[in-house]
Amino acid sequence: MTDHFIEDKTTKVNVNLETIGERVDFNDLKSGGFIKQRQKDLFTVRLRCPGGRMETKKLVEISKIADKYSKKGVVHFSFRQSLEILYVDYKEFRNIVSELEKIGQKVASCGPRVRVPTACGGCEYNPNGLTDTQGMAEMVDQKFFGTPTPHKFKTSFSGCPIDCSRTKEMDFGFQGIVEPVWEDPLCTGCTICSEACKEDAIVSDPDTGKPIFDPKKCIFCGDCIRACPTEAWKAKRYGHIVRIGGKHGRHPMESIEVSTFLPDDKVADAIQKTVEWYNANGKRGERIGNTIKRVGIQKYLDFMEPVFKHGSPVNYLAPGV
Amino acid sequence: MGEVKANAHLDLRGVMCPINFVKAKLKLETLEAGEVLELVLDSGEPIQNVPKSIKEEGHKILEVKKEGEHFRLKIQKG
Known part of the structure; x- marks a missing residue:
């Protein structure tokens, strides 16, 4: 079970549970989040921060804990928005986990399972935001964090087509969109x-100034709706573009779009069913993008039809005006 | 929509984002609710961004006129 708490297998370091002895509760390690460092006996403790959002009061408490347990007094903001406490002695695992637990802070995960979701600011405060990415990340973290999968399974939520959360590079990504409609009067x-x-x-009609809309070019960002002074452009519906099979790493892959305008309340179903499909079809150590390449996207889409039918097809175009 | 009389004027040609918005916001603060500010904005980024920010602050855009490379807007303080 050692691979549960060592980042993948690339570090090639074995941690013998015996040497940790009774001081470490196996359950603390099971969820992972302890990453072997170069330095003898020292580990990075990765915290679970869905969407990279944290209450300031908690951050203050975490700072105190990090200051106490990091031998070098440093933290690192991980690429997946989670705070990592560096240079923690493995003999202190139990203490640091229990202190973190007291302030309601959980340790994250490594290895072949559903990871902590990442997200941009979303519609709560970002003017471009179309979806509640933070709420979604929180929900996915609650429901799916740590679910075992053949290899790592990364999800992210972007609130708009600028896609700061890089849904195109995720195993399963959700990007907010809005469908504009225009009312002539x-x-x-x-x-x-x-x-x-x-x-x-x-483009504006040279005579009337009224819009001539080309739906093939629209990426559903909602700039027209926000700019319109008279509410002639309105939001018809909001939803997510769903992307699967992206990854970065040594051999990056771009994701495939599998649904558009999937409503918020179908996101959990989409993840649940995709994880189910991945567990049934994926080989151990294979990312879902490669599983899809091997098995075929159509098989996946057929399986997902009961969920994706609530969205629109990938080549959906907004009706003209 | 007919001509609306403006209570104040601000020419923001050549002023970059987001300074143009901040200047418009400060000018609006000197007005009473319901009064009208006339703004001149460059096309491109200013016209893409300033009107939507003004809307988000709760003001109303009454008129927009394109005049060559710039726009003339009338904004009612919300």
């Missing part, structure tokens, strides 16, 4: 929407 022909559209999906 409210439009004054001011041409702001055609200026605001960065995709050239809207």
Whole structure:
């Protein structure tokens, strides 16, 4: 079970549970999150911070714990938004975990399982945000964190097509979108929407100033809706573009879009069913992108139909105006 | 929509984002609710960003006119 708490197998370090002795509760290690460092006896303790969001009061408490247990007095912000306490002596695992638990802070995971979701700021405070990415990350963390899978399974949530959370590079990524609709009677022909559209999906009629919309160019960012002074452009519906099979690492792969406008309340079902499919079809040590390459995307899509039918097809175009 | 009389004017041509928005916001703060500010904005980034920020702050854009490479807007303080 040693691989449960050592980052993948690339570190090639064995930690003998016997040497840790009674001081470490096996359950503390089982969820992973302890990563062997170069330095003898020292580990990185990775915390579980879904969406990279943390209450300031908790951060203050974590700072105190990090200051106490990090032999070098340093932390690192991981690439997946979780705080890592560096240079922790493995003999202190039990103490640090129990102190973290007291302030409600859990340790993250490594290895072949559903990882802590990452997310941008989302619609709560980011003006571009279309979906509640933070709420989604929290929900996914609660429901799926640590679920065993053939290899690591990374999820992320971006609130808009700028895609700061890089859903295209995730095993399973969700990116917020909005479908714009236009109502002629409210439009004054001011041409702001055609200026605001960065995709050239809207040009203004030279005579009336009213928009001529090219749905093939629209990426559903909602800039037209936000810019319109008279609410002639409105949001018809919000949802997620769902992407599967992306990864970075030594051999990066770009994801495949498998659904659009999937509503918020189907995200958990999508993950549940995808993990089910992955566990049934994936080989040990194989990322889901490679499983899909080997087994075929159609088999996956057929399996997912009961969930993805709640969204729109991948090549969905907004109706013209 | 007919011509609306402005209570204040601000020419933001050549002013970069987000300084143009901040200047518009400060000007709006000197007005009473319901009063109108006339703004001149460059096309490109300013016209892409400033109107939506003004909307988000709860003001109303009454008029927008394109005049060559810039826009003339009338904004009612919310």
